[in-house]
Amino acid sequence: MTRHDLKIAGVIAALVVAIGLALGYGVGLLVAGRGDLPGAPAEGPAGFAAAQVETFPNPAGGSLPGYLDVYVSDYADLLDAEAEARIRTDLIELYDRTGIEMTVLTISSLSEYGHYGAIEPFATALFNAWGIGNRARNDGVLVLVALYDRQMRIEIGSGYDSSWDARMQRVIDHGFLPDFRDYAYQAGIETGVDETIRELTGHYPGTYGTGTFQQGWGWIVRRLAAFGDWIWGIFAVPLAGVGFWLRRYLRRRPRPCGDCGTLMQRMGETADDAHLDGGQRLEEFLKAVDYDVWACPSCAHMDILRYRNWFSRYGACPRCGYHTLSTTTKILRAATTKSTGQKRLTYDCKNCDYHDTELRTIPKITKSSSGSGRSSFGGGSSSGGGASGSW
Ligand SMILES: [Zn+2]
Numbered sequence: 219m220t221r222h223d224l225k226i227a228g229v230i231a232a233l234v235v236a237i238g239l240a241l242g243y244g245v246g247l248l249v250a251g252r253g254d255l256p257g258a259p260a261e262g263p264a265g266f267a268a269a270q271v272e273t274f275p276n277p278a279g280g281s282l283p284g285y286l287d288v289y290v291s292d293y294a295d296l297l298d299a300e301a302e303a304r305i306r307t308d309l310i311e312l313y314d315r316t317g318i319e320m321t322v323l324t325i326s327s328l329s330e331y332g333h334y335g336a337i338e339p340f341a342t343a344l345f346n347a348w349g350i351g352n353r354a355r356n357d358g359v360l361v362l363v364a365l366y367d368r369q370m371r372i373e374i375g376s377g378y379d380s381s382w383d384a385r386m387q388r389v390i391d392h393g394f395l396p397d398f399r400d401y402a403y404q405a406g407i408e409t410g411v412d413e414t415i416r417e418l419t420g421h422y423p424g425t426y427g428t429g430t431f432q433q434g435w436g437w438i439v440r441r442l443a444a445f446g447d448w449i450w451g452i453f454a455v456p457l458a459g460v461g462f463w464l465r466r467y468l469r470r471r472p473r474p475c476g477d478c479g480t481l482m483q484r485m486g487e488t489a490d491d492a493h494l495d496g497g498q499r500l501e502e503f504l505k506a507v508d509y510d511v512w513a514c515p516s517c518a519h520m521d522i523l524r525y526r527n528w529f530s531r532y533g534a535c536p537r538c539g540y541h542t543l544s545t546t547t548k549i550l551r552a553a554t555t556k557s558t559g560q561k562r563l564t565y566d567c568k569n570c571d572y573h574d575t576e577l578r579t580i581p582k583i584t585k586s587s588s589g590s591g592r593s594s595f596g597g598g599s600s601s602g603g604g605a606s607g608s609w
């Protein structure tokens with residue numbers, strides 16, 4: 219890297235930062251104040267889905283809604299299909315990692331179920347009717363949002379001691395309610411569910427077993443994902459363009475001769491072939507490697523630079539060393555859940571006569587015990603622990 223290169227790199231870095239800031243500001247303007255209007259009619263008749271599933275009797279009078287599935291029951295229709303899928307994925311991951319059964323329920327109002335008064339007894343009765351959480355550990359978590367009552371509750375199983383009430387209160391106050399106050403219910407539920415999971419496990423969804431940096435970026439990526447896939451187009455196109463341009467610039471930038479200091483010249487693709495050996499020409503032909511030949515106009519010095527194609531399917535040959543080794547795989551016996559399989563790998567070099575075969579075992583297919591197919595709760599109970607909030 220010469221000083222000139224550093225200057226160019228600095229300009230590019232500044233441009234990337236500026237573009238990033240401008241994009242962030244632009245996106246911020248686009249999404250600001252996009253929350254639903256208060257009392258906006260829900261898509262489809264509210265309570266329609268409720269009629270589809272069995273309700274439970276409430277011991278204190280009235281009824282309790284049944285669940286659509288064990289992860290998300292969005293009766294108040296506060297979530298679009300994508301958000302609901304994201305939340306479900308997070309809750310499945312939580313269950314798979316920790317065994318914690320956490321479920322999100324939104325309802326239009328408590329009075330719809332013949333309940334008048336505080337949300338707490340309703341949440342406790344519902345938690346116990348559904349049996350959320352492992353029966354022995356009592357580690358279930360219920361997130362209940364009652365839209366028109368403007369009240370919510372996180373009800374936790376009796377396995378959590380009372381110190382968890384304050385932690386859930388913090389999640390409600392800082393995760394759910396800020397967005398709820400802007401009528402951005404979907405954003406509030408997504409943020410709140412993330413924060414609840416972090417409080418329970420110490421990790422945001424999708425960042426189990428990673429460091430702080432990844433967790434930070436995981437959070438940013440999730441926030442971005444909440445806007446929808448189109449956001450990636452905005453970022454990806456200029457970034458890919460800058461990356462492509464930078465790579466091309468670095469590869470083609472004039473470089474001084476190592477012997478006399480004169481700026482060298484890059485030869486064209488056909489001219490440089492004369493300076494490559496047979497193996498190198500074959501690598502270029504197979505698109506495994508690309509070579510640039512630089513010649514000094516004042517002395518005879520010549521540099522041959524090698525650029526590996528990382529998407530090439532040709533590997534390095536153990537005999538001749540060129541990236542001209544092809545690998546073909548033949549499945550001799552497919553693996554099943556009961557027995558291992560076997561495959562044969564055949565290696566052939568296109569440059570020399572190297573040939574080899576190798577037998578490999580294919581591991582047994584493990585039956586997934588993922589929570590994605592879970593259809594009922596574990597029979598856990600709550601004795602009224604948790605926290606509530608209103609907006
Ligand atoms: Zn020279």
Ligand SMILES: [Zn+2]
Pocket residue numbers: 535536537538539540542567568569570571572
């Ligand atoms: Zn070879």
